[in-house]
């Protein structure tokens with residue numbers, strides 16, 4: 001088995017991927033408005049072949065596919081087998097024949113050149129051990145002049161759904177936070193670092209825009225279900241809890257429920273969020 005991105009592959013093709021499949025609707029409610037904001041940065045005519053990077057269960061791929069003109073198609077790529085199985089199942093259910101899915105590590109396996117007319121990602125580009133080689137692959141795979149747009153998280157401090165919950169967890173487990181810039185949801189929190197990745201990968205017309213929007217999590221869930229879900233969807237959190245006993249996990253769950261009360265209106269939890277909307281062209 002390839003060693004590069006091993007931890008991420010294990011998470012997304014293992015327990016993490018299964019949880020994302022199971023919670024797909026909840027994740028879509030949370031992430032959809034942010035993905036739409038990134039998609040709106042691309043031209044209306046996306047050309048004949050679009051790449052959806054780290055497409056997961058395929059929600060964005062299929063939504064784009066549903067709006068494409070007759071001769072266009074979209075390819076979703078991801079390292080997670082279970083998430084792509086789900087994406088293929090949904091494509092078949094929707095009778096969408098202009099979307100296909102490929103299990104592929106963008107950093108080590110995307111070898112195509114001058115193929116895609118546009119590239120897009122909703123939170124699928126922050127998990128590479130080496131971002132510049134991965135982004136160079138994306139760059140090479142694009143046709144000259146093609147546009148790339150993606151959305152990624154700013155710092156946990158600006159995303160209380162993460163920062164506050166981590167504070168709670170840290171009351172119970174004494175584990176270091178992952179080093180800044182390490183693969184994970186917040187790898188691209190620093191704007192200058194993110195910009196340097198884009199520049200070093202060859203992109204031009206780079207724009208990195210701050211986007212703040214309220215997000216809704218765990219609609220229709222009790223506080224206990226919300227806390228259980230929270231503890232299983234995030235690779236950073238699951239790694240922190242790996243060694244904890246069931247008793248400690250119960251204590252964390254109770255404390256999280258207390259915290260979540262403040263953000264709940266009985267129909268989901270509502271948090272402010274801060275993301276980067278990044279656009280560039282080849």
Ligand SMILES: C[S@@+](CC[C@H](N)C(=O)[O-])C[C@H]1O[C@@H](n2cnc3c(N)ncnc32)[C@H](O)[C@@H]1O
Nearest residue numbers: 012054055056078079080105106122123124127
């Ligand atoms: C936060 S999820 C986002 C999934 C999907 N884009 C969405 O918005 O629902 C991150 C995705 O990136 C994928 N991923 C992580 N590392 C990858 C890599 N090296 N190559 C391709 N996909 C990767 C994961 O498997 C996962 O599906």
